[in-house]
Amino acid sequence: GDSVTQMEGPVTLSEEAFLTINCTYTATGYPSLFWYVQYPGEGLQLLLKATKADDKGSNKGFEATYRKETTSFHLEKGSVQVSDSAVYFCAAGNTPLVFGKGTRLSVIA
Amino acid sequence: NAGVTQTPKFRILKIGQSMTLQCAQDMNHNYMYWYRQDPGMGLKLIYYSVGAGITDKGEVPNGYNVSRSTTEDFPLRLELAAPSQTSVYFCASSYSAEFTEAFFGQGTRLTVV
Numbered sequence: 001g002d003s004v005t006q007m008e009g010p011v012t013l014s015e016e017a018f019l020t021i022n023c024t025y026t027a028t029g030y031p032s033l034f035w036y037v038q039y040p041g042e043g044l045q046l047l048l049k050a051t052k053a054d055d056k057g058s059n060k061g062f063e064a065t066y067r068k069e070t071t072s073f074h075l076e077k078g079s080v081q082v083s084d085s086a087v088y089f090c091a092a093g094n095t096p097l098v099f100g101k102g103t104r105l106s107v108i109a
Numbered sequence: 110n111a112g113v114t115q116t117p118k119f120r121i122l123k124i125g126q127s128m129t130l131q132c133a134q135d136m137n138h139n140y141m142y143w144y145r146q147d148p149g150m151g152l153k154l155i156y157y158s159v160g161a162g163i164t165d166k167g168e169v170p171n172g173y174n175v176s177r178s179t180t181e182d183f184p185l186r187l188e189l190a191a192p193s194q195t196s197v198y199f200c201a202s203s204y205s206a207e208f209t210e211a212f213f214g215q216g217t218r219l220t221v222v
Contacts (some may be wrong), residue, residue, distance in 0.1 A: 034210065036213075042215060042216075043113075043199055043213035043214050043215045043216050044152075044199065044201075044211075044213040045213070046210040046211075046212075049210060089151065089152070096140075096142055096154050096157045096167060097142075097211055098154075099144075099151045099152040100151055101150055101151035102150075102151050
């Protein structure tokens with residue numbers, strides 16, 4: 001079945017640092033890919049998505065590009081803020097979505 | 110919009126007790142899901158439904174049951190609660206199978222003692 005492997009944290013960065021969270025997937029065909037964010041005490045929210053190869057999803061300064069050749073969907077942000085502190089989940093597939101284990105990001109001022 | 114609503118938010122059960130976690134969505138979504146999130150872990154799919162009257166098992170269905178009598182509601186039933194079912198449970202819904210995002214509820218934190 002489909003599976004997602006993402007970089008395990010926790011990741012601690014200083015404000016304005018560059019962020020990369022790696023995500024690779026194993027799936028039949030070319031599934032849609034997603035990044036979700038979970039703030040403390042809340043459910044998951046969609047951060048960005050890409051539905052086909054070479055698509056770039058972007059939102060709130062975060063970006064991820066669907067790389068078919070490397071089966072990857074790495075999340076990047078050029079300058080993180082304290083408010084970006086959360087757990088980030090990579091997900092793949094159609095129905096149902098398959099999630100990675102999540103990466104906890106802490107940004108310190 | 111209310112989106113996906115889960116109740117209760119918190120619950121403590123004793124071993125062997127039963128309970129139903131409620132989930133309702135008001136977006137007319139066909140697809141609904143139940144996930145559990147253990148501490149420090151990702152989400153594991155328990156059950157999902159592609160429409161009223163249709164349900165299917167996910168990765169970890171043992172100890173749970175679901176029903177989908179209406180498009181809006183997708184309750185999760187725990188029979189004979191065990192400590193291993195201590196977790197945070199998330200309900201989600203989506204419009205279709207492909208390309209669309211899943212909307213999540215706020216979660217139910219369940220502790221079995």
